[in-house]
Amino acid sequence: xxxxTQIAAEALPKRAxxxxxxxxTKIFGPLVALDDVSIKVESGSFxxxxxxxxxxxxxxxxxxxxFYNADKxxxxxxxxxAEIKSPRDARDLGIxxxxxxxxxxxxxxxxxxxxxxxxxxxxxxxxxxxxxKLEAFMDRMPFRVRLNEQVSSLSAGExxxxxxxxxxxxxxxxxxxxxxxxxxxxxxxxxxxxxxxEMARRGEVxxxxxxxxxxxxxAFCDSFTVLRRGxxxxxxxxxEASVEEMSRMMIGDTEIRERAERRKHNDxxxxxxxxxxxxxxGEGRPVVKTLNLKVKAGxxxxxxxxxxxxxSALVEVLAGQRDLADGAISINGxxxxxxxxxxxxxxxxxxxxxxxxNATVPxxxxxxxxxxxxxxxxxxxxxxxxxSPGPMRKKAEELIARYRVKTTxxxxxxxxxxxxxxxxxxxxxxxxxxxxxxxxxxxxFGLDFASVAEIRSQIMDQRNxxxxxxxxxxxxxxxxxxxxxxxxxxxxxxxxxSPIEDTDRNTIGQHMAGH
Numbered sequence: 237x238x239x240x241t242q243i244a245a246e247a248l249p250k251r252a253x254x255x256x257x258x259x260x261t262k263i264f265g266p267l268v269a270l271d272d273v274s275i276k277v278e279s280g281s282f283x284x285x286x287x288x289x290x291x292x293x294x295x296x297x298x299x300x301x302x303f304y305n306a307d308k309x310x311x312x313x314x315x316x317x318a319e320i321k322s323p324r325d326a327r328d329l330g331i332x333x334x335x336x337x338x339x340x341x342x343x344x345x346x347x348x349x350x351x352x353x354x355x356x357x358x359x360x361x362x363x364x365x366x367x368x369k370l371e372a373f374m375d376r377m378p379f380r381v382r383l384n385e386q387v388s389s390l391s392a393g394e395x396x397x398x399x400x401x402x403x404x405x406x407x408x409x410x411x412x413x414x415x416x417x418x419x420x421x422x423x424x425x426x427x428x429x430x431x432x433x434e435m436a437r438r439g440e441v442x443x444x445x446x447x448x449x450x451x452x453x454x455a456f457c458d459s460f461t462v463l464r465r466g467x468x469x470x471x472x473x474x475x476e477a478s479v480e481e482m483s484r485m486m487i488g489d490t491e492i493r494e495r496a497e498r499r500k501h502n503d504x505x506x507x508x509x510x511x512x513x514x515x516x517x518g519e520g521r522p523v524v525k526t527l528n529l530k531v532k533a534g535x536x537x538x539x540x541x542x543x544x545x546x547x548s549a550l551v552e553v554l555a556g557q558r559d560l561a562d563g564a565i566s567i568n569g570x571x572x573x574x575x576x577x578x579x580x581x582x583x584x585x586x587x588x589x590x591x592x593x594n595a596t597v598p599x600x601x602x603x604x605x606x607x608x609x610x611x612x613x614x615x616x617x618x619x620x621x622x623x624s625p626g627p628m629r630k631k632a633e634e635l636i637a638r639y640r641v642k643t644t645x646x647x648x649x650x651x652x653x654x655x656x657x658x659x660x661x662x663x664x665x666x667x668x669x670x671x672x673x674x675x676x677x678x679x680x681f682g683l684d685f686a687s688v689a690e691i692r693s694q695i696m697d698q699r700n701x702x703x704x705x706x707x708x709x710x711x712x713x714x715x716x717x718x719x720x721x722x723x724x725x726x727x728x729x730x731x732x733x734s735p736i737e738d739t740d741r742n743t744i745g746q747h748m749a750g751h
Contacts, residue, residue, distance in 0.1 A: 255444070257300065273468050275468060280436050332403035336415050340387045340399065377401060378434065378435060396417075412445075421542055422745035423745040430456065464485070507672060507704035511565075512526050525728040536705040537719065540710075541725035542710070554574055583672035587677065602647070615627040635665070640660060656683045667694055677709070
């Protein structure tokens, strides 16, 4: 190829490839993670891969990317069978993946992260030659990041954009996006997905997106495939299929609990009062800053925000896992300290994020974990110290049945349960008595549809009974669905609070972005 032809070829966008998997099967011991899965992603399409946790989505894309070698099946790229035995093979074929967790080097600049990602990255980089090329590349891209900025100083949204730009810089034309908007504000999510959709329509890229957000699937995808328990259960046009149809493909005949209607509470008093709360991280830097918020009886206040803006630290303060540097917590006008005695006295209960790590002892039994709030009270305890295993087991059996916890036995270690059933077991413990204050954090992250419906119904039930509910969630759809009022946390504090009927997704998103 002569120089003129080469320059002309480089100036033209590479054609977006099509990709198929034929009979993809992957077995791990007794587990059939993928069972004869065949999907087809057309050239230039924006395709959604749907399915609950454990449905096989991650296994499928790892087989496509070469992290796993399938036991049976093949990958067809642009009509030709592709031999992909490693991620390097996938990269050489133009298949790139943007993962849920960042793969950037925080101490390097955006420009340095791009250059070192190349297979031909030089040992000594000639920045005088590289910088103009990078600027020219950015000029062709649908969105930009600051090339000379250190990655550690970029916002979560900018980091996600840089991850996508890195794949385009490497000329990956089949992009796999794994939950790409989990760290983005609604505005950033719509911007990124919209611009990638435009690139797909122009035939510059093909996109396969793993997502659980039906709003984004309906807004940006043109086709979809659904996996359930390792098998493909449906596919179709994302614009024509309803959310109900896609949901049914995902869950099959699983019974979904219907949520009670929101009950009105007139002139309810403030129960939980957070006044000027401040907290520090391990290095003495503020992570919660002069935060003020009140939650009334019979009200759900949802705290929205991009991950890393102090929400986790706030929950840790309320749970007694992080010291309060300043401010005060009161319940019904009386001082509250996050200690066992006050949790019982004020009837404060909670469901922290990652409950297997933060709310249970994994190797202890389901019954023992359920008894954590009552082991020193009758009928489990007598004389203030003597524990009776019979009443403890009986109580656990009652709550396991009432909260539909799927376990082989109350004596099974709680770590043997699925994520959704760990959540149900903790809820059984926390909600089985009178509740005045309920604090929940990302209660449905990574759970199946049935568990999500059950847990959200339990939260609404407590609200209807008159509990003051503080819901901290990075899922804005969950906030919009459950909350009476929404508060936005940004930079460690709350500077926007609104009744849910007086706000909207865009307004909340602007405040999440700090505007």
